[in-house]
Amino acid sequence: MSDLETFREETRSWLEANCPAEMREPVRDEEDIYWGGRRATFKSDAQKSWFDACVAKGYTVPAWPKEYGGAGLSPAEAKVLRQEMTRIKARIPLSSFGIWMLGPALLHFGTEEQKKHFLGQIARGEIRWCQGYSEPGSGSDLVSLQTFGEDKGDHWVVNGQKVWTSYADQADWIFCLVRTDKEDKYKGITFMLFDTASEGCSTKPIKLISGNSPFCETFMEDVKVPKSYGEGIPAYVGEINRGWDVAKYLLGHEREMISGADGGNTGTVGSAMSRHAAKGGDELDPVLRAELAMFDVDALAYGAMGEKFLDEIKVGKAHPAQPNMMKYAGTELNKRRHELMMSAGGSRSLEWESEETSGGKPSRGWLRTKANSIEGGTSEVMLNVISKRILDLPGS
Amino acid sequence: MPLYHDEDQAMLADTATSFMADQGNIKDQLRHWRDRDCPDGFGHGLWKQMAEMGFTGMLVGEGDGGLGMGHVEAGIVLEEIGRNLTPSPFLTSSVLAATALKHGSNDLKGRYLPGLIEGDSVFAVAIDETAKHRPSRITTRAEKSGNGFKLSGSKSFVIQGASADMLVVAARTSGSDEDDDGITLFAVPKDAANMSHNSVRLVDSSMATHTKFDGVELDGDAVIGEVDGGREVLNAMLTAGRIGAAAEGVGVASGAMDITVDYLKQRKQFGKLIGEFQALQHRASHLYSEVEIARAAVIKAQQLLDGGSEKAELMSSVAKAKVAKTAGLAVKEGVQMHGGVGMTDEYDIGLYMKRDRALQEFLGDAYFHANRVAEMSGY
Numbered sequence: 001m002s003d004l005e006t007f008r009e010e011t012r013s014w015l016e017a018n019c020p021a022e023m024r025e026p027v028r029d030e031e032d033i034y035w036g037g038r039r040a041t042f043k044s045d046a047q048k049s050w051f052d053a054c055v056a057k058g059y060t061v062p063a064w065p066k067e068y069g070g071a072g073l074s075p076a077e078a079k080v081l082r083q084e085m086t087r088i089k090a091r092i093p094l095s096s097f098g099i100w101m102l103g104p105a106l107l108h109f110g111t112e113e114q115k116k117h118f119l120g121q122i123a124r125g126e127i128r129w130c131q132g133y134s135e136p137g138s139g140s141d142l143v144s145l146q147t148f149g150e151d152k153g154d155h156w157v158v159n160g161q162k163v164w165t166s167y168a169d170q171a172d173w174i175f176c177l178v179r180t181d182k183e184d185k186y187k188g189i190t191f192m193l194f195d196t197a198s199e200g201c202s203t204k205p206i207k208l209i210s211g212n213s214p215f216c217e218t219f220m221e222d223v224k225v226p227k228s229y230g231e232g233i234p235a236y237v238g239e240i241n242r243g244w245d246v247a248k249y250l251l252g253h254e255r256e257m258i259s260g261a262d263g264g265n266t267g268t269v270g271s272a273m274s275r276h277a278a279k280g281g282d283e284l285d286p287v288l289r290a291e292l293a294m295f296d297v298d299a300l301a302y303g304a305m306g307e308k309f310l311d312e313i314k315v316g317k318a319h320p321a322q323p324n325m326m327k328y329a330g331t332e333l334n335k336r337r338h339e340l341m342m343s344a345g346g347s348r349s350l351e352w353e354s355e356e357t358s359g360g361k362p363s364r365g366w367l368r369t370k371a372n373s374i375e376g377g378t379s380e381v382m383l384n385v386i387s388k389r390i391l392d393l394p395g396s
Numbered sequence: 397m398p399l400y401h402d403e404d405q406a407m408l409a410d411t412a413t414s415f416m417a418d419q420g421n422i423k424d425q426l427r428h429w430r431d432r433d434c435p436d437g438f439g440h441g442l443w444k445q446m447a448e449m450g451f452t453g454m455l456v457g458e459g460d461g462g463l464g465m466g467h468v469e470a471g472i473v474l475e476e477i478g479r480n481l482t483p484s485p486f487l488t489s490s491v492l493a494a495t496a497l498k499h500g501s502n503d504l505k506g507r508y509l510p511g512l513i514e515g516d517s518v519f520a521v522a523i524d525e526t527a528k529h530r531p532s533r534i535t536t537r538a539e540k541s542g543n544g545f546k547l548s549g550s551k552s553f554v555i556q557g558a559s560a561d562m563l564v565v566a567a568r569t570s571g572s573d574e575d576d577d578g579i580t581l582f583a584v585p586k587d588a589a590n591m592s593h594n595s596v597r598l599v600d601s602s603m604a605t606h607t608k609f610d611g612v613e614l615d616g617d618a619v620i621g622e623v624d625g626g627r628e629v630l631n632a633m634l635t636a637g638r639i640g641a642a643a644e645g646v647g648v649a650s651g652a653m654d655i656t657v658d659y660l661k662q663r664k665q666f667g668k669l670i671g672e673f674q675a676l677q678h679r680a681s682h683l684y685s686e687v688e689i690a691r692a693a694v695i696k697a698q699q700l701l702d703g704g705s706e707k708a709e710l711m712s713s714v715a716k717a718k719v720a721k722t723a724g725l726a727v728k729e730g731v732q733m734h735g736g737v738g739m740t741d742e743y744d745i746g747l748y749m750k751r752d753r754a755l756q757e758f759l760g761d762a763y764f765h766a767n768r769v770a771e772m773s774g775y
Contacts, residue, residue, distance in 0.1 A: 274775035284775070293770035294721075294762075298689075300711070300769070301718040304696035305689040308399035317400055325685045384674070386681035391657050393671040393680065 007077050011084045018053040022046035024089045028358060033095050037128025038172045051125065054093035061099055061123045064107070068115050069123025075314055097166065098122035098129040100257055102175050105191070105237050105250050113232030118193070130196070132162040132176030132218055133247070140381050142177075143185055143244060147220060149178040149192065156180070156192070158223040164375065168203040168216035171196055178225075181241050190236050191243030194225045210367040211352070211360070252323045254376045259306075259326035268296040269337055273344035280348065288343055295340055302333055321389035328382035331372035338366040397703070399695055401468070408469055411449070412476045419445055420482035422744055429483060430601040436559040437603035438483035446484065447515025455494045455636075460509050462494075466702035467636060471643035471694060478647020479654075481744075481751050483602060485518040485556055491640040492633050493519035496564045496581055499621040499629045504583055508562055520560035521633070522551035522584075522607055529760040531566070531634060533574050536609065538567040538582065545569070545619075547582065547612040555758070557605030558593040561586045564633070565609075569624050579626035581633075582618045589613065600747075600754040635709055638716045638759045639697045645719035645755050646691045649726040652748040653683055656730040659745075663735075676733060683729055690715075690722040710772050717765035720756045727752045 023046055027033060031043045034051055042048040054060050057071060063078040064070025073081060103122055106115055121127045138145040147160025158178055168174065174196050181188030196203065200223040205213035228234050238246045270292035277284050284292070309326055312318035341362060342349045349362035357363075373379040387393040401409055419425075419442060429439055446452050451473050456462020463469075470491055477486060489512055497505055511517025523531050536549030547567055557563060563584045571578030584591065590612045593605040621629040657680055660671030670676055697711035727749035731738035738745050756762065 268773060270770055270775045271773045289770060289775065290763075290766070292775070293766040294717075296769050296773060297714050297717040297721075297762075297766050300714040301689050301693035304399065304711075304714075305692035308692040308695065311398035312400055315398070315400075322688075325681075325688060328681075329685045329689060380678065383678040383681040386684055387674075387677035391677075391680055391684060393657070393660060393677050394669045395672065 004076055004080060008080050008084065011081055014057070015084055015088055015090060018050070018057075019085075019088065019090045020046040020050055023050040023091045023093075025091075026089070027091060032091070034093065034125070035095050035128055035167070035170065036125025037170065038126070039170065040125070040128065050091070051093045055124050058123070060094040060096075060125065061103065061119075064103065064119065064123065068107075068119035094125045096122060096125065096128065097131055097171075098127065101131060101250055101254060102129050102193075102237075104253050105175070105246050108249060109238040109246050111232050111234065113230070114234065114237070117229070117233050127172045128167075128170060130165045130168040130171035130174050130216075130218075132165050132168075132174045134164045135161060136163050140378055142247070143189070145177055145179060145189065147176070147178050148182070149180050149190065149225065151180065154228075155224050155226045156190075158192070158194075158220045158225055160220050162218040162220075163206075164215045165203070165218045166215055168196065168218045169205050174201075174218065175237070177243055177247055184241070186244050187241050189243040189247070190240050191238055191246040192225055192236050193229075194223065194235065198223050198225070200224075208367070209370070210364040212364060212368070251377060252320075255323040255327035255382070258372060258376045259323065259328075259330035267337070268299045269340055269344070270296045273341060277344060277346075280346075282346065284344065288340075292340055292344065295336060298333060299337070302329060305329070319390055321385055324377070324382045324385040325390070327376065328373075328379050328386070331369075332379060334372050335369045338369045342366050397699055399692065399699065401472070405468055405472060409472045412451075412473050415445075415449055416473075416476035416480045416482055420477065420480045420484070422481050422747060426481045426483055426601065426747060435595070435603065437556065437597070437601060438485060438559075442482070443484060443518065444515040446486065447513065451486065452490050452515050453494075453509070453513035455490060456509055456513060457498070460505050461513050462509070467491075467639055467698040468695065468702060470640060471698045474640050474643040475647035475650070478644035478649075478751075478755075479651035481600075481648070481651070481747055485520075485559070487637065487640050487644060488521055488555055488560075489517070489519040492521045492637040493562070493564050495633045495636040496521070496620050496629055497583075499581075499632070500583065501617060501619075503617055504620060508583065511561065517561040518556060518559050520554050520557045520563045521637070522554045522557065522563050522565040523630070523634075524552050524554075525550065526552060529757070529764055531630065532576075534566055534568050534579055535573045536565065536567045538569050538580060538614070540569075541613065544613060544615045545580075545582070547584070547609040547614060549609055551607045551609075553604045554593075554607050555602060555604050557607050558595045558603065563607070564620065566626060566630050569626075576627050578624050579630060580623050581620040581626040581629050582614055583620055584609075584612065584614065584618065598754050600750040602754060631709075634759060635701060635712045638712045638765075639694065639701055639708075641755060641758050642690075642694045642697065642712070642715040642719040645716075645723045645752070646687070646694050648748055648752050648755060649687050649690060649719065649723035652723070652726040652730040652745060652752070653680075653687055655745060655748075656680070656683075656726075656733050659734055670733075679729055679733070683726055686722045686725060690719045693718045710769065713760075713765040713768040713772070716760060717762040717769065720762035720765070723752045724756060724762075 034047055059071055061070040062073045062081050066072040099122055106118055135145050149156035149158045176192050178190050178192050179188055180190040200221040203216045203218045206215045207213050226235055274284050309318055345362050351357045352360040450463055453462035454465040455470055458464035538545040538547045565582045565584050567580055568578055569580040590610045592608045595603055595605050598604055663670045693715040697715040700708035700711050730745045731749055734745050737743050
């Protein structure tokens with residue numbers, strides 16, 4: 001048996017022993033997702049025991065090195081773990097912007113002490129992070145951001161406002177782009193880390209068209225941010241005034257994530273929608289069936305693209321700007337998917353609160369997807385980047 | 397297996413790219429033969445050169461004198477054929493007929509494969525009987541006659557039928573027109589009596605025939621595979637052919653996109669390169685994204701087929717449908733972005749549009765294959 005096959009066997013029996021049946025049920029509501037943090041509570045014993053088992057094994061962040069709370073899995077092993085978790089429909093033990101976003105930035109740019117300090121907290125779900133990027137006046141044109149940190153020697157005094165900070169009202173710390181030099185647009189931003197409980201920092205949820213409030217406005221009024229949290233632990237990632245490099249690196253990462261390249265956006269809908277219609281005593285209109293079929297072709301083709309993209313990334317074959325293409329195509333596909341699901345679901349999918357729809361899941365989910373092609377860089381920005389960096393079209 | 401070319405495949409791609417650009421380019425092949433009203437629609441000299449490169453027999457097993465390569469490799473050659481719009485019998489002979497002959501007797505292999513490998517023979521496949529691809533319905537009949545068969549009926553749009561030294565013909569030996577069973581494949585030699593071709597030139601300058609069989613007498617050893625059991629061989633041949641056509645289509649799409657993006661960097665209007673206009677940049681970038689996805693679908697299908705996966709059939713239809721839509725987009729955007737000159741015969745972009753149209757139709761268009769994806773997915 002190859003090492004990988006042995007690993008698969010071991011993983012299977014570990015999952016069998018440690019993933020409770022309840023944690024293999026589909027996620028029904030927000031509380032089924034565990035985000036960690038200082039204020040987190042577990043919905044059930046099963047959720048806690050699954051989380052604890054994963055923390056102990058390093059499986060909240062399986063591919064991170066062991067010294068930072070991970071399991072040190074190779075990409076091939078991490079893939080096997082993902083496959084085996086998908087096979088038994090295991091829930092993700094810990095959802096976290098610390099894992100998805102700050103972690104990769106720290107792994108790439110952080111000091112050794114910073115990694116030990118922050119990554120461990122993230123892996124153990126102790127601190128919940130949020131991202132402070134966009135501002136009311138800086139959306140697509142992110143680099144024009146105005147939130148300012150005034151240099152006071154050993155600390156900054158930060159003033160300004162962030163918007164679209166995901167779950168800021170429930171987060172403990174923020175990784176935040178702050179202007180520290182007004183003279184230099186690109187080389188005047190620092191990637192700061194601070195506690196949202198700091199004096200002068202407040203948040204306000206934004207109610208969205210889906211009726212949910214996953215995003216907040218975050219206000220900073222004379223927030224004091226020390227430059228260091230201890231020996232070798234600066235309060236910023238990378239260098240002072242070079243936060244844009246970190247931001248760009250993370251945006252690439254975020255785009256890859258939103259693109260659903262790892263399987264999120266590859267699902268077909270035709271067969272499920274046809275069964276769904278039959279269950280309700282309906283049948284699919286032939287023209288709708290045709291649209292579903294054309295969609296499924298695109299979804300399956302995109303699935304192959306996701307696989308190819310991840311394979312190429314591993315060996316450095318992918319174009320560095322390719323995540324932009326993946327994000328563009330993946331999010332546009334996902335919007336189309338939900339449009340078709342709404343059509344196939346008919347009036348039932350309009351229900352906003354009913355038990356039958358688990359509280360309006362189809363309609364709220366459909367509305368949520370409209371943000372896919374806006375957040376993390378709009379489709380139009382993605383197309384600009386492809387034009388410039390891949391097709392090498394002349395600048396205007 | 398990772399979804400990119402391994403080292404050997406990358407080397408083959410380099411070889412195929414420069415060979416096809418040097419020898420199979422639009423000026424020296426497509427335009428050359430078209431402008432001379434060539435009745436074959438392709439050059440036998442290039443076919444011979446392709447044999448010397450080892451291309452013609454690449455799918456033929458090593459035991460039969462070929463290279464024993466797979467569909468990823470054949471696809472590499474096909475993508476370059478597509479990019480250069482190279483007219484050649486490669487897809488019909490080296491992919492479709494060669495796949496059918498894998499199921500043939502040693503006698504049949506011995507009769508036909510050396511000619512293919514040497515580049516001396518050309519094969520065609522006669523499946524369709526109407527203007528749309530519909531292999532589920534086969535009405536051409538082969539009746540038992542002595543030790544052999546007597547073939548009656550007609551086939552439509554047989555690509556390069558009149559040039560072929562042998563035609564693979566799908567005929568019914570039992571059952572009714574729509575039955576899955578009762579199909580037999582025959583290798584019909586060029587000089588068979590009572591076979592007649594009516595040649596037509598298609599929009600892409602390729603040649604096709606409407607072929608009639610008026611009691612064509614065939615020996616029992618003309619049968620490829622089992623009598624009445626031809627559906628399986630036919631399906632294998634179609635899957636290989638569709639994945640091959642998809643690979644060629646990716647080449648057509650890339651070729652059209654590349655010359656269009658180049659044009660955007662040269663053409664000036666309003667004192668600017670037109671590639672500076674965001675309206676065009678976004679359309680070009682969308683096209684790039686679609687071409688990348690189509691290429692991924694094709695290599696996935698090729699690998700599944702080479703690995704003997706049962707998912708290959710589904711993915712063959714995904715690839716064929718995705719490529720048809722994508723190449724269609726590439727040539728339409730190409731002509732539009734070229735503006736007036738895109739309508740002229742002098743510029744190549746129109747040639748891409750014509751080739752794409754013919755290739756979309758070959759072995760089933762996007763609608764045919766999307767429908768097939770739906771059926772295979774259970775709706």
